[in-house]
Amino acid sequence: MSTAPVNPASVSSSTSASDAETLRRGRILSSKLYFDVPLTKVPIIYSSSYDIAFLGMEKLHPFDSSKWGRICRFLILDGALEKNHIVEPLEASKDDLLVVHSESYLNSLKTSLNVAVIIEVPPVALLPNCLVQQKVLYPFRKQVGGTILAAKLAKERGWAINVGGGFHHCSAGKGGGFCAYADISLCIHYAFIRLNISRVMIIDLDAHQGNGHELDFSNDRRVYILDMYNPGIYPSDFEARRYIDQKVEVVSGTTTNEYLTKLDEALKVAGRMFDPELVVYNAGTDILDGDPLGRLKISPEGVTSRDEKVFRFAREKKIPLIMLTSGGYMKSSAKVIADSIVNLSRKCLIDTGSSHSRG
Numbered sequence: 031m032s033t034a035p036v037n038p039a040s041v042s043s044s045t046s047a048s049d050a051e052t053l054r055r056g057r058i059l060s061s062k063l064y065f066d067v068p069l070t071k072v073p074i075i076y077s078s079s080y081d082i083a084f085l086g087m088e089k090l091h092p093f094d095s096s097k098w099g100r101i102c103r104f105l106i107l108d109g110a111l112e113k114n115h116i117v118e119p120l121e122a123s124k125d126d127l128l129v130v131h132s133e134s135y136l137n138s139l140k141t142s143l144n145v146a147v148i149i150e151v152p153p154v155a156l157l158p159n160c161l162v163q164q165k166v167l168y169p170f171r172k173q174v175g176g177t178i179l180a181a182k183l184a185k186e187r188g189w190a191i192n193v194g195g196g197f198h199h200c201s202a203g204k205g206g207g208f209c210a211y212a213d214i215s216l217c218i219h220y221a222f223i224r225l226n227i228s229r230v231m232i233i234d235l236d237a238h239q240g241n242g243h244e245l246d247f248s249n250d251r252r253v254y255i256l257d258m259y260n261p262g263i264y265p266s267d268f269e270a271r272r273y274i275d276q277k278v279e280v281v282s283g284t285t286t287n288e289y290l291t292k293l294d295e296a297l298k299v300a301g302r303m304f305d306p307e308l309v310v311y312n313a314g315t316d317i318l319d320g321d322p323l324g325r326l327k328i329s330p331e332g333v334t335s336r337d338e339k340v341f342r343f344a345r346e347k348k349i350p351l352i353m354l355t356s357g358g359y360m361k362s363s364a365k366v367i368a369d370s371i372v373n374l375s376r377k378c379l380i381d382t383g384s385s386h387s388r389g
């Protein structure tokens with residue numbers, strides 16, 4: 031192994047695996063994303079720059095691209111959260127992103143056409159890249175910073191919610207399905223090094239298969255993946271399916287009771303098979319009845335019980351848990367997510383410092 035200082039600019043395809051690991055470690059240790067959060071703050075992470083809205087482009091997309099801000103506004107209106115208790119993350123820098131992504135993948139995002147394909151908004155291809163960086167990729171990089179910080183906060187407080195993130199279709203070398211950066215893979219690599227953790231469980235309950243993290247941790251025994259998804263919709267990634275430790279397929283039209291019964295069973299199996307030190311919960315709400323992409327029929331109350339089950343699973347085992355909001359961009363999604371967070375607080379599974387959790 032080389033003992034010379036590693037210069038990122040000189041890295042070539044001939045870099046050995048151990049040099050790459052040394053470089054990754056160096057980047058993680060020098061990152062600014064893990065900053066100390068005062069105890070006056072609640073481990074709910076959000077920045078107003080998460081929300082994507084510009085030139086009316088957001089109206090061309092079937093997504094509610096300001097759901098993240100709306101979730102927080104509902105929580106504040108409900109009295110569940112005080113605005114100045116929210117944690118604002120830093121933007122993931124290029125060096126942070128290089129922990130998982132290749133230089134060539136990051137360079138590909140400098141072409142607006144590539145970003146347009148990833149986020150599925152064709153007119154974005156026509157915009158100058160500086161605008162795409164500022165209005166689309168910067169919000170995503172803030173959300174990535176939030177997911178990475180969430181693991182540190184969860185280790186300290188037992189739980190953390192990033193009101194964003196969960197870009198589970200993006201892997202080290204490829205974006206897609208509205209996911210430009212692999213925040214889950216990044217978060218886990220940071221946790222390995224900075225939190226001295228060696229066993230992570232991903233519970234991916236978004237309606238879509240989480241092919242990004244599955245490809246990234248394909249042969250990594252430190253990560254156990256429970257993925258419950260509709261096999262009849264995007265991304266139909268059969269290679270990535272081989273890397274799921276516990277695959278639970280829920281076909282189009284699956285209703286609330288059937289879904290929750292399958293989840294109970296899946297959590298029992300996961301608890302027997304693996305003893306994690308961190309749970310990464312990808313809590314997409316595209317399982318909701320009426321979601322045009324997810325095609326499942328889960329009620330809003332079903333989403334609340336789903337989230338409660340996962341939080342109880344982690345709480346009973348005393349495992350730190352991070353929740354990411356992931357997919358689900360119907361107008362109703364933000365309220366459903368906020369209601370579920372309020373329920374977690376009422377059930378004392380989280381403490382948001384509000385009257386709900388004190389009462």
Ligand SMILES: [Zn+2]
Pocket residue numbers: 236237238314316357358
């Ligand atoms: Zn999804």
